Amino acid sequence: MSFVLTAILILVAGLGWAAELSYWPSSNPEEIQLARTLVEEWNRLRPDIPVKMQPLPAGQSSEEVLLSAVVSKTAPDVCSNILPAMMGRFVRSKAIVPLDGFDDHERVLYGRTDARQVERFRSADGKLYQVPWKSNPVMLVYNAEIFDSLGLKPPRTYGEFAKAAKVLTRDSDGDGRIDRWAMKVSIKNLWWQRLFDFYTFYVAASGGKTLLEKEKAAFDNPAAVSVMRFFREGFKNEYFPLSGSAGDVFLDGKAAMDVAGPWAVKYYERIRPGFKFGFSPIPVPDGHTGPVYTYGDAKNIVIFSNTRHPKQAWEFVKFLISKQADRRLLEITNQMPMRKGLTSDPYFADFFRKNPALRKPAEQTARVAPTDESVHLVQILDSLSSQFEACAVYGEIPPEESIRAAAKEVQYIYDHW
Amino acid sequence: MTIGRRPAERAGLLFVSPYLLFLAVFSAYPLLFAFYLVFHRWDIVSPPVYVGLANFSYLAGDVKFWRALLNTALFLALHVPLQIVFSMLIAMALAEKIAARGFFRAVFFLPVIISGAVVTILWQKLYATDTGVFNQLLACLGLPPVRWLTSTKLAMASIAVMATWKNMGFYVVLFLAGILNIPGHLYEASRIEGASRWQDFRFITLPLLRPTMLLVVVLSTLGAFSLFIEPYVMTGGGPLDTTLSVVLYMYKHAFMFQHMGYASTVGFALALLALVVVLVQKRYLDTEAHY
Numbered sequence: 001m002s003f004v005l006t007a008i009l010i011l012v013a014g015l016g017w018a019a020e021l022s023y024w025p026s027s028n029p030e031e032i033q034l035a036r037t038l039v040e041e042w043n044r045l046r047p048d049i050p051v052k053m054q055p056l057p058a059g060q061s062s063e064e065v066l067l068s069a070v071v072s073k074t075a076p077d078v079c080s081n082i083l084p085a086m087m088g089r090f091v092r093s094k095a096i097v098p099l100d101g102f103d104d105h106e107r108v109l110y111g112r113t114d115a116r117q118v119e120r121f122r123s124a125d126g127k128l129y130q131v132p133w134k135s136n137p138v139m140l141v142y143n144a145e146i147f148d149s150l151g152l153k154p155p156r157t158y159g160e161f162a163k164a165a166k167v168l169t170r171d172s173d174g175d176g177r178i179d180r181w182a183m184k185v186s187i188k189n190l191w192w193q194r195l196f197d198f199y200t201f202y203v204a205a206s207g208g209k210t211l212l213e214k215e216k217a218a219f220d221n222p223a224a225v226s227v228m229r230f231f232r233e234g235f236k237n238e239y240f241p242l243s244g245s246a247g248d249v250f251l252d253g254k255a256a257m258d259v260a261g262p263w264a265v266k267y268y269e270r271i272r273p274g275f276k277f278g279f280s281p282i283p284v285p286d287g288h289t290g291p292v293y294t295y296g297d298a299k300n301i302v303i304f305s306n307t308r309h310p311k312q313a314w315e316f317v318k319f320l321i322s323k324q325a326d327r328r329l330l331e332i333t334n335q336m337p338m339r340k341g342l343t344s345d346p347y348f349a350d351f352f353r354k355n356p357a358l359r360k361p362a363e364q365t366a367r368v369a370p371t372d373e374s375v376h377l378v379q380i381l382d383s384l385s386s387q388f389e390a391c392a393v394y395g396e397i398p399p400e401e402s403i404r405a406a407a408k409e410v411q412y413i414y415d416h417w
Numbered sequence: 418m419t420i421g422r423r424p425a426e427r428a429g430l431l432f433v434s435p436y437l438l439f440l441a442v443f444s445a446y447p448l449l450f451a452f453y454l455v456f457h458r459w460d461i462v463s464p465p466v467y468v469g470l471a472n473f474s475y476l477a478g479d480v481k482f483w484r485a486l487l488n489t490a491l492f493l494a495l496h497v498p499l500q501i502v503f504s505m506l507i508a509m510a511l512a513e514k515i516a517a518r519g520f521f522r523a524v525f526f527l528p529v530i531i532s533g534a535v536v537t538i539l540w541q542k543l544y545a546t547d548t549g550v551f552n553q554l555l556a557c558l559g560l561p562p563v564r565w566l567t568s569t570k571l572a573m574a575s576i577a578v579m580a581t582w583k584n585m586g587f588y589v590v591l592f593l594a595g596i597l598n599i600p601g602h603l604y605e606a607s608r609i610e611g612a613s614r615w616q617d618f619r620f621i622t623l624p625l626l627r628p629t630m631l632l633v634v635v636l637s638t639l640g641a642f643s644l645f646i647e648p649y650v651m652t653g654g655g656p657l658d659t660t661l662s663v664v665l666y667m668y669k670h671a672f673m674f675q676h677m678g679y680a681s682t683v684g685f686a687l688a689l690l691a692l693v694v695v696l697v698q699k700r701y702l703d704t705e706a707h708y
Contacts, residue, residue, distance in 0.1 A: 064672060071461050089675070093462035177561070179547070187567060189655035191673070243546030243564055254547075375460070379674045386658070394569070394657055416475070417458075417676065 019309045020050045021316055022076035026062065026299070027055035030266055030333040035080075037328055042319050049312040056081055070095045075304040077313045080320060082130055082300045084121055088375040090302070096129040097303040102314050112321055113338045120370055121300065131317055132338040134329060135296035136261035137364035138200045140283065144276040146256045154257075154280035158230050161283045165239040168256045182239040184248075184255035185231065189389045191381035195371065196259050198388050199381075200295040201227040203369045204282035208293035211380065212372040215414050217407035226285045228399035231392035242393065251275065261297055262361040265334045279360040296368025298338070323347060334358060336365045376413050383409040454681040461675050472682040482683060484658055485666040486690070488573060492662065493641040493694075495577035500637045501630065504585050508592030509622070522593075526586035533583065537650040540579045541566070544651075566652055569659045576647045576660055584640060588633050595629030596622065631702040635695050642691040663687045 025035035032055050039053040054076070056062050057069075063086050069075040070093065082090075090096045099105040105128070109118050113132045121130050142154050146168065155161035165182035172180055186193045203209065206223035234240045241249060250258040251272050258264075259282070268275045281292040301320060303313045319325060326337035330351050342348060343362045352359050371377060384406045391402035455472060457465035476482055511522055528536060543550045544565035552562040565575040603621050612620070644662040648654055654661035654669075663683065671680035 067461055067675070089460065089462055095462065187656070188653045189658075190653050241547075243562075243567055247548065249547075376674075382669070382673065389655055389657060396657070417674070 019048070019312050020052055021078060021307070021309060021313055023051050023053050023316070024056050024076040024079040024081065025053065026081040027057075030263075031055075031081075034328055034332040037332065038320060038325055041324075042316060045319075046315070049309075049315060051078075051316055066090075070304070073306055075306055077307040077309065078301065078303055078316055078320075080133055080299065080301045082302050083371070084130065084298055084300060084373055085371040085377040087121075087123060087130060087373045088377075091123050091125065091127075091129055092375065095305055097305055097307065097310050097313075098127040098129055099131065099314075100127055101310070105314075108318055108321070112340065114340050114366065117338055117368075121298075121373075123373060130300035130302050131321060133299060133301045133321060134335050135298040135338045135365055135368050135370065136263055136335055137361050137368050138196055138259060138261050138282070138295045138297055139361060139364060140280045141250070141258045141260045141264065141277055142280060143250070143253060143256045144278050146253065147278075154278065155283050156281065157283055157286045157288065158226070159286045161230075162233070162237075162239075165234070165237070169237070169239050178238045178241075179254065181241045181249065181255045183234065183257040183259075184250045185234065185240040185259075187240075187242060187389070187393045189385050191378050191385050194381050194385045194388055195295060195297070197231065198227060198384060198392075199371070200259055200282055201230065203293050203295045204284050205288065206293075207288075207290055208367065208369045210369050210372045211384075212374055212410070215374070217410035220403055220407035223285070224403045225399045228388070228391055228402055230283075230285075231388070232395060232399060235393055236395060262334050262336055262358055265355075265357060277357070279357065279364075281360075281364065291367050293367045293369055294364060296365065296370055298368075298370045327351065330358075336362055338365065376410075376417060379413050379417070380410050383413070451681040451684060454678045455685055457678045459677040461677060465678070468678065472679050475679065476682050476686060481658065481661070482663070482666060482686075485661045485663045488659060488661055489642060489644060489663045491573055492577055492580075492644050493638060495574060496580055496641050497634060497637045499577060499581040500584065500588055501633055503581060504588035504633065505592050505626070507585065508589045508596055509618075511589065511593055512596045522589075525589050528583050529586040531583075533646040534650060536583050537579070537647050540582075541651050544575055567656055569656050572652055572656060572660045576644075576651065579651075580641075580644070580647055584637070588637065591629055591633055592626065595626045599625045627702065631699065634698050634702060638694060638698065639691060642687060642694075 023035065023039065025031050035053050035055070039051050042049075042051055056079075057065050062081050063083060066075065066079065066082075066086070067089070070090065075095065087096070099109070109128070109131065117135075118128070118132055121132055122128055140154060146152075147154065150167055152164050152167060155164045161182075168180065168182040169178055170180050171178055185197050199211070202211075202219060202224055205227050206219075206221070209218060209223070211217065211219050231240070235242055241255065248271070249255040251268065262279075268277060282294050284292055301317050303310060303317065307313050321337070323339075326339050327348065329335055329337050330348065334355070336342065339345075342365060343352060343359060352362060374380065387397075387402040387406040387409075390396045391399055397405075454465065456467060456469060458468050458471075459465040507525055511518060511525070515521070542548075546552060546562050546564055546567070549565070551565065555562060563571065566572050599622065603625075604617055607617055607621060643664050645664040645668065648660040648662055648665050649668070652660045654665050664687070667680045667683040667687070670676040670683065
């Protein structure tokens with residue numbers, strides 16, 4: 001009898017029944033489809049490590065859901081929707097498995113992603129916890145029909161932007177009010193909105209710098225002031241709409257430019273089939289030299305510490321960042337894997353031939369900066385957002401003063417909280 | 418006498434125990450834990466750290482908190498009178514023998530049962546500067562568009578109007594019940610004496626509605642203190658923090674910045690203020706109606 005029981009136990013262990021992994025991808029339709037496809041392929045290839053996929057549960061934001069999951073010890077084994085800025089809090093609570101424990105982690109990570117990009121994700125304690133997965137460069141998107149009809153080219157500098165904006169901004173029905181604007185900019189005081197206007201333009205103007213350096217504000221500089229002035233002038237001259245709209249002013253043709261990443265392509269196709277658009281680098285201050293960087297909206301993969309199968313989870317993670325999986329990521333979601341030589345690799349060549357609009361974002365992936373890893377990042381961006389609103393949107397305070405105040409607030413946040 | 422000694426008492430305790438358990442788990446425990454957090458700093462993932470009265474001293478010097486409090490007071494000053502006037506007027510109209518009275522009673526109550534988030538999104542579209550219905554109506558009259566939600570002067574008033582519309586049905590029901598409770602012979606007697614409709618309202622309806630009025634004032638004041646969903650969805654607290662309410666500010670600290678201790682302090686401060694305001698209202702409005 002005991003022999004039979006032992007045999008059953010060995011069989012069960014051998015089949016790996018106890019090793020089912022849980023995997024949480026993002027809950028947007030394209031990424032659910034991607035995750036479903038990849039998990040099906042994985043379960044076919046590795047029946048010894050079955051994976052169960054569940055989209056991130058609904059909540060106000062992925063970050064809040066993940067924090068709740070960590071606290072309630074219901075986090076999955078693997079999650080692929082990690083905002084690098086959130087890592088500080090997770091690392092502090094020892095919620096993530098450090099990758100240094102896997103012998104082949106350097107070969108895998110540096111073999112796929114540029115070393116400089118990998119290093120950007122190293123945590124303050126010197127360890128690597130996150131697997132760089134995808135980074136969507138945030139770029140200028142323009143309405144190609146409007147630009148072509150006016151013989152305009154996408155602006156590269158603030159000077160060129162102002163010239164184009166004068167042509168693009170107009171009162172088309174002659175009622176004395178502007179009804180077509182140069183660019184769509186959100187006026188809502190929401191911390192994450194600033195990632196897609198102030199922060200993106202700051203990364204471009206500063207040559208790839210981020211907001212913080214050793215827990216201190218690193219943005220009290222001319223680049224940040226020039227960005228704040230750029231937006232202030234835009235609102236003052238009505239290049240950007242200072243009003244609430246019921247729809248998407250860019251897709252409705254009421255704003256000629258927007259700031260977005262390659263993920264927007266699927267959205268455009270869904271909402272306005274046949275919409276003609278193009279991507280262009282973020283405009284920089286006149287006289288800017290060197291390559292143009294931008295904010296790379298990165299989402300990475302982590303293994304949570306509550307996993308009982310870290311080695312199996314690591315095997316699955318390696319599959320998620322394989323060449324084949326990266327190809328699926330491109331095809332299904334149009335999002336950019338953090339992979340070296342993406343546009344020169346023949347494996348991806350036919351994808352970019354079929355999707356020429358995505359070539360520019362793919363090329364830009366080599367020059368992106370993520371957000372800083374800080375437990376206070378949301379509060380810092382919230383404070384910057386208030387300054388942006390006061391200075392740029394409503395013109396209440398001068399750009400120099402707004403940047404100085406935001407930098408001072410960062411110091412206060414670190415000192416007090 | 419010891420509770421629970423007699424069989425009837427034991428049975429009674431048994432019957433109320435599910436509710437007591439619910440109260441303990443979902444009200445008493447969170448309340449006590451929130452009070453514990455007032456003296457701590459806690460980011461959800463790390464253990465709480467005792468900070469004494471640091472949260473209170475920060476609150477005293479927190480400009481944004483005082484700004485949020487002022488905004489909430491402004492909302493209160495706009496919303497409560499609007500709520501009382503319109504609810505009472507509609508209740509009076511619905512108390513009359515008008516055609517399709519049942520239909521109108523249901524229609525006015527409808528917004529109350531619709532989700533707050535849905536109503537807010539709907540009104541956001543009505544308020545839209547370019548395609549919103551209100552500005553389309555103004556355009557028909559040859560008037561320029563109004564920035565309902567993006568003007569620092571108008572945003573809070575726009576929210577107050579929307580909140581009044583959303584909650585009015587509930588207060589209409591309360592006023593209607595109060596009006597229908599007033600004995601009809603009082604009006605008959607006043608008519609015989611030659612009183613006008615206005616005199617009926619001024620000397621009969623209004624005084625006898627005072628208990629209902631107190632209830633409406635207290636409930637709408639408490640509702641105004643907990644203003645959250647409208648600015649959260651419509652304005653995010655802007656423009657320039659003019660619609661930042663205390664509850665929205667508390668939410669930001671709790672769930673965006675993970676400052677649970679400070680958010681609890683803000684919550685207790687607000688509860689204390691609401692209690693003071695309600696006690697003052699009770700002091701001045703609490704009189705019994707004598708028929």
